[in-house]
Amino acid sequence: MRQVSERRLGHYAAWVITAILTVWAVLITYAVYQVSPGYPSWPILALTLVFWLGALVFPIELEFKRGALAVTAGEIPFILALFYLPPFWVIVTRVAAGLLVHGYRWATRKLKVIKSAYNIVSSAVSVATAGLIVHTIGLGEATDVTTWLVLLLAAVVSLLITQLLLVLVITVTQGVSGLDGLSSNMLSVLIISVINAVLGILVLIAVNATTWAILPLIVVAILFFGAYRGYSNLTHQRRALTDLNEFTQSVAQAVQSNRLIDIMTHRLRDMMNAEAATVWVPKDKRFPELLLTAYTDTEGLLDTTPVPKELLQAVMTSGEPMLVTAKTGAIEHRRLLKAHKVTDTMLVPLRSGGVTYGCLSVANRLGGGLSRFGFQELRYLETLAAHAGVAVENSRLVDRLRFDAYHDALTELPNRRRTMAVLEESISITVPGEIVAVMLFDVDGMREINDSIGHASGDRLIVEVGRRLKEAAPAAAHVGRIDGDEFAVVLRLPDAQAAVDLAGQIRAALQQPCVLGSLNVDIDSAVGIAIHPESGDNADALLQRADVATQTAKNVSSAIKVYNAGLESTSVRRLGLATDLRRAFDSAELHVHYQPKISLGKRELVGVECLARWRHPTHGEVPPDDFVPVAEHTGQLGRLTEFVLREGLRQLRDWEDQGFKLGAAVNLSPRTLIDSDFPNQVGDLLTEYGIEPPRLTLEITEDGMVGGGKTPETLRRLRELGVRLSVDDFGTGYSSLSYLRRLPAQEIKIDRSFVQGMATDEGDHAIVRAIVDLARHFRMKVVAEGVESEMTLSMLTEIGCDIAQGFYFSRPLPPDRFAAWMSAQGSPGSASHRSTRLRAV
Numbered sequence: 001m002r003q004v005s006e007r008r009l010g011h012y013a014a015w016v017i018t019a020i021l022t023v024w025a026v027l028i029t030y031a032v033y034q035v036s037p038g039y040p041s042w043p044i045l046a047l048t049l050v051f052w053l054g055a056l057v058f059p060i061e062l063e064f065k066r067g068a069l070a071v072t073a074g075e076i077p078f079i080l081a082l083f084y085l086p087p088f089w090v091i092v093t094r095v096a097a098g099l100l101v102h103g104y105r106w107a108t109r110k111l112k113v114i115k116s117a118y119n120i121v122s123s124a125v126s127v128a129t130a131g132l133i134v135h136t137i138g139l140g141e142a143t144d145v146t147t148w149l150v151l152l153l154a155a156v157v158s159l160l161i162t163q164l165l166l167v168l169v170i171t172v173t174q175g176v177s178g179l180d181g182l183s184s185n186m187l188s189v190l191i192i193s194v195i196n197a198v199l200g201i202l203v204l205i206a207v208n209a210t211t212w213a214i215l216p217l218i219v220v221a222i223l224f225f226g227a228y229r230g231y232s233n234l235t236h237q238r239r240a241l242t243d244l245n246e247f248t249q250s251v252a253q254a255v256q257s258n259r260l261i262d263i264m265t266h267r268l269r270d271m272m273n274a275e276a277a278t279v280w281v282p283k284d285k286r287f288p289e290l291l292l293t294a295y296t297d298t299e300g301l302l303d304t305t306p307v308p309k310e311l312l313q314a315v316m317t318s319g320e321p322m323l324v325t326a327k328t329g330a331i332e333h334r335r336l337l338k339a340h341k342v343t344d345t346m347l348v349p350l351r352s353g354g355v356t357y358g359c360l361s362v363a364n365r366l367g368g369g370l371s372r373f374g375f376q377e378l379r380y381l382e383t384l385a386a387h388a389g390v391a392v393e394n395s396r397l398v399d400r401l402r403f404d405a406y407h408d409a410l411t412e413l414p415n416r417r418r419t420m421a422v423l424e425e426s427i428s429i430t431v432p433g434e435i436v437a438v439m440l441f442d443v444d445g446m447r448e449i450n451d452s453i454g455h456a457s458g459d460r461l462i463v464e465v466g467r468r469l470k471e472a473a474p475a476a477a478h479v480g481r482i483d484g485d486e487f488a489v490v491l492r493l494p495d496a497q498a499a500v501d502l503a504g505q506i507r508a509a510l511q512q513p514c515v516l517g518s519l520n521v522d523i524d525s526a527v528g529i530a531i532h533p534e535s536g537d538n539a540d541a542l543l544q545r546a547d548v549a550t551q552t553a554k555n556v557s558s559a560i561k562v563y564n565a566g567l568e569s570t571s572v573r574r575l576g577l578a579t580d581l582r583r584a585f586d587s588a589e590l591h592v593h594y595q596p597k598i599s600l601g602k603r604e605l606v607g608v609e610c611l612a613r614w615r616h617p618t619h620g621e622v623p624p625d626d627f628v629p630v631a632e633h634t635g636q637l638g639r640l641t642e643f644v645l646r647e648g649l650r651q652l653r654d655w656e657d658q659g660f661k662l663g664a665a666v667n668l669s670p671r672t673l674i675d676s677d678f679p680n681q682v683g684d685l686l687t688e689y690g691i692e693p694p695r696l697t698l699e700i701t702e703d704g705m706v707g708g709g710k711t712p713e714t715l716r717r718l719r720e721l722g723v724r725l726s727v728d729d730f731g732t733g734y735s736s737l738s739y740l741r742r743l744p745a746q747e748i749k750i751d752r753s754f755v756q757g758m759a760t761d762e763g764d765h766a767i768v769r770a771i772v773d774l775a776r777h778f779r780m781k782v783v784a785e786g787v788e789s790e791m792t793l794s795m796l797t798e799i800g801c802d803i804a805q806g807f808y809f810s811r812p813l814p815p816d817r818f819a820a821w822m823s824a825q826g827s828p829g830s831a832s833h834r835s836t837r838l839r840a841v
Helices: 002-035 042-057 075-084 088-108 113-137 144-172 182-209 211-257 260-271 309-318 331-339 375-408 414-427 447-451 455-472 496-509 539-553 566-588 624-633 637-657 670-674 679-688 713-721 734-742 752-757 762-777 792-798 815-825
Strands: 060-065 067-073 274-281 291-294 320-324 345-352 355-365 435-443 478-481 484-494 515-516 519-521 524-532 560-562 590-600 604-615 619-622 663-667 697-702 725-729 747-750 781-785 801-803
Touching: 002 088, 002 113, 002 144, 002 637, 042 762, 060 113, 075 113, 075 144, 075 182, 088 113, 113 670, 144 182, 260 274, 260 291, 260 355, 260 375, 274 309, 274 801, 309 331, 309 345, 309 355, 320 331, 355 375, 375 414, 375 663, 414 435, 414 484, 414 539, 435 455, 435 496, 435 539, 447 455, 455 478, 455 496, 455 515, 455 566, 478 515, 484 496, 484 539, 496 524, 496 560, 515 590, 519 624, 539 560, 539 566, 566 604, 566 624, 590 637, 604 624, 604 637, 604 801, 604 815, 619 624, 624 637, 624 752, 637 663, 637 670, 637 679, 637 815, 663 725, 670 697, 713 725, 747 752, 747 801, 752 762, 752 781, 752 792, 762 781, 762 792
Parallel strands: 524 560, 604 663, 663 697, 697 725, 725 747, 747 781, 781 801
Antiparallel strands: 060 067, 274 291, 274 355, 320 345, 345 355, 435 484, 435 524, 478 484, 515 519, 590 604, 590 801, 604 619
């Protein structure tokens, strides 16, 4: 709105100045007529008018800022007219020629009314002033040097008056900034005008010597005007090449300085002498719509455009340039221009290769004799757009590369690098009463989903998690994906408790089921929280300690944990265990202990469970809950599984040689089932130690059995091998009882949490009874683990449980102590096996 008001104010000021000049022109013309009315010769009068017209029709235009200087050969007829005609008639012929030329240009809409009126009036004032000088000083003969000097003085004064009036009107209408570039052009005009005046004096001398000189002078005039025309075109071409070179250089520099659109639009606006230059690129995937316009007298860019959006879209669709003025272009396009109060516009497509991705436009031609855009300017703008198109696409490529460098390709969330930068920036600013909290969300079960239903489904789940996090987190929070299944939320909060509460809310929002194909998959996560400054004073420390808290959160009921120094010692200890575990395989630090499995019907020993134990030289006994996850995360799980299997089968062979024929159960991690070679490995070990496959039971958790609703191929091959499969910790997995009929197992092992509570909790007792009944229906054996009391044992026997194990019978024992325990019980199946003797030793 400010631009529109300023333009109107300048328009009104130009009319006021023109009106004042008109009064001045009338007064000075009247004065000239009073002092020297005279009666001209009609042939000379007509010839002078023709000369004036010829000079005005073929100008050389020197454009600057929002205007232009028209340099003509008018000084030649001006010199002749001042010598041969009375001053009053010089004014008449000059004004008449101006009315004819400018009137035509106005009628054809090549020049505005105000400019036509101003040009005619200012020429009248300058010519009248020159006439007064000639009349006051007087002229002698054509060969008189004084005459030459007077005529030359009159021509220069006339020119200076014209230029001073031009400076006046530009200063009033546009301000001092509108004079940029005028001074250098005025010097060129002065030099050319003096040369023209000298030529006019030479013509005067020739004509005065003989009238016949007019004939060769006409030929010379034609050649002269032709040369002027050629020089004018050459000037335009040179300026165009110079501008193109400068434009290319400025665009190249702008790409490096990340100010491409700003510099490019301002340069285009000035080069095309337009009120506005616009770059428009429609929305494309991750990039929003780009619409920026450089207006005259506006330093920055505005997100509007004077050009109708329909024209931009038409060029984008067709891929062809468009010129629309009052008399050029389709009727509907001209109507749009008129409705938007735009005088003229040019639009050209921006291309990259053969693809049109945007549009470049300029609108409202300013100043100059050709005050409307033409096809020559359109071709020039196409050339500029070819350079600009490559630059804009390169800039967008740089933006895309910059975006990719700081964002995750799958979720388009900020990546680890960007998250670290945001975290550093956040902790660098201290706000009283606020903390900076880092919440690390570790999505559960991603490996199982990828392995069971494919990585494409896993990717869809990750995208959905990112979307839910973005929606659930506060608007001021930074949400980023920092690893495969880990997301970070960074924000300011009043205290740590607020962080815990918010983490719980976000985690609850994530837990809604997600549809992946025909499956509904539950999403869950563990959340670790690190607080600045309590948890660390830099981004690396905060994120690392949030990760430590996340690992601990996986083992607490709320699945949310705030970091404290006590967690660090456990994390560091596990890191050390990763190195020590490799050494433990070779230094005989790993052992296998055996816990008996008792048949409840006959109260006899039927098998053992093989359990890995690690006696560390420094830490002492390392719990399996510590070193098994370490083995999983360091790639040593396969070696650990092979070690337990080999030791267990070897021990079975030794006991069988001693008269004790037992079965052995070995726990498997779900990750072991990923190894397609594992069934072959099991078969080779059974053959090596001569153990029948049914005597080996492999225990897998319920989630591992049917992860993602699909039975792993490895389980099918193991069952074909003949080994027994047992569902460990049954009842605690995500599939629960609904998958019982689909489990590829011959045995179910009830989780200890139900068994230990069945004597005191009716609900646990009902669950155990239901599992036993269902298993019997599917002809599956039932093993109860965690038996620690006679009452529990009696209840299990009553409901028909098949096998039990627990501390009531024995703790896991090393081979020698277990052999002693077996010897104390007698041989398996003997009558000496009594329940009172099957007690822990």
